[in-house]
Amino acid sequence: MLDKPTVEELSAVFKALGHPTRLKIVEILGSTGPVCVCELVGQIGCDQTTISKHLAVLKSTGVVTSRKEGLNVYYELRLGCAYDFIKCLERYSGRNSPGLTCESCRQGSSGS
Amino acid sequence: MLDKPTVEELSAVFKALGHPTRLKIVEILGSTGPVCVCELVGQIGCDQTTISKHLAVLKSTGVVTSRKEGLNVYYELRLGCAYDFIKCLERYSGRNSPGLTCESCRQGSSGS
DNA sequence: TGGTCATATAACCATATAGTTAAACTATTG
DNA sequence: CAATAGTTTAACTATATGGTTATATGACCA
Numbered sequence: 276m277l278d279k280p281t282v283e284e285l286s287a288v289f290k291a292l293g294h295p296t297r298l299k300i301v302e303i304l305g306s307t308g309p310v311c312v313c314e315l316v317g318q319i320g321c322d323q324t325t326i327s328k329h330l331a332v333l334k335s336t337g338v339v340t341s342r343k344e345g346l347n348v349y350y351e352l353r354l355g356c357a358y359d360f361i362k363c364l365e366r367y368s369g370r371n372s373p374g375l376t377c378e379s380c381r382q383g384s385s386g387s
Numbered sequence: 388m389l390d391k392p393t394v395e396e397l398s399a400v401f402k403a404l405g406h407p408t409r410l411k412i413v414e415i416l417g418s419t420g421p422v423c424v425c426e427l428v429g430q431i432g433c434d435q436t437t438i439s440k441h442l443a444v445l446k447s448t449g450v451v452t453s454r455k456e457g458l459n460v461y462y463e464l465r466l467g468c469a470y471d472f473i474k475c476l477e478r479y480s481g482r483n484s485p486g487l488t489c490e491s492c493r494q495g496s497s498g499s
Numbered sequence: 500t501g502g503t504c505a506t507a508t509a510a511c512c513a514t515a516t517a518g519t520t521a522a523a524c525t526a527t528t529g
Numbered sequence: 530c531a532a533t534a535g536t537t538t539a540a541c542t543a544t545a546t547g548g549t550t551a552t553a554t555g556a557c558c559a
Contacts, residue, residue, distance in 0.1 A: 279477050282407045282414070288476060290405030294547085298398040312506060325548060327507055346505045346556055360472040364400060365391050406517085424536060437518060439537055458526055458535045501559090508553070516545070523538070529531090 291336040292357060296321060297329045304339060304350060305358030311347035403448040404469060408433060409441045416451060416462060417470030423459035 292298055299319055303310065312330065316323050330350055333339045340353045352358060404410055411431055415422065424442065428435045442462055445451045452465045464470060 282410050285473060285476055286405050286407045286410040288405075289401050289410065293398050293400075293402030293405040295394045295398045296547095298394050298401065302394070313504095322549075323506070324508085324550085328547080331507080343506095343556085346503095348506060354476075356472065356475050360468065360475075361397060363468050363472075364397055364466075408517095425534095434519075435536075436520085436538085440517080443537080455526085455536095458533095460536060502557100503559100504555100504557080506554080506556105509551085511549085511551105513548090514546080516543100518543090519541085521539085521541105524536080526533100526535085528533080 287336050288338060288354070288357075291332050291338050292361075294329065294332075296325070297333055298361070300326070300329060300333065300350075301338065301352060301357055302361060304352035305355070305361070309349045309351040311344075311349050313347065315350070399448045400450060400466070400469075403444050403450055404473075406441065406444075408437070409445055410473070412438070412441060412445065412462075413450065413464060413469055414473060416464035417467070417473070421461045421463040423456075423461050425459065427462070 292301060296319060300315055303315060303318055312323065312326060315330075316326050319326065330339065330341070334341060334350075338352070338354045338357060339350050341348050341350045343349075404413060408431060412427055415427060415430055424435065424438060427442075428438050431438065442451065442453070446453060446462075450464070450466045450469060451462050453460050453462045455461075
């Protein structure tokens, strides 16, 4: 049985996603599957140590997992849910949309 | 047509949700509908000015809206999507679950 | 075993964030 | 119009965060 996470744990997930670089990482992982750090560095164009620190944040909050393969470390999105939510938000942009709820996310989620 | 938000705008939404108090606010708004500030203060047990500042963050990122009614200001969840995602995450707790994706969020979200 | 590549960690600094207190609005009531 | 209630804003301080540089770890190869 899964014990319900505390609000602190939950908000830590949001916080982890609350940085442009980390969000880009999640988008890349979500759209292309597991990639190694150097690949992320190449695509995002940040310093390697910066990416590495961001990955550590994502990993510590359970958003991604990692596995070592030879010299490389491959990161994979664990919280596919997050990617779905991002896609959801992208359609319901910040200020332009009057709409409240994203139907494609809503489904069996209404039970308390 | 809605223009796709930038990754900065998107991450700002996550960042806004990335604080325990703000997440509590969203949970309350999501589960009970619009409430006034004093109600939130009562339920959460923070200083009123602190709540007010958190509400400003949520509002500026488009997560909630507000309307004045007499002396009170009522806040309402605009991004129902966020509440769904929270519920989703609650079922797929941080470390305990091996599962990757929350089916109740996933649906028509896969198209880029 | 020494060198090199991919990644992670440590130390440091500048900036952002959150909480607190005090003061300012704003709308209602008398 | 004064007093009051609900809410917001401003100013301040302590702490957290993010980026940078330098260094460490760990795996592969000569």
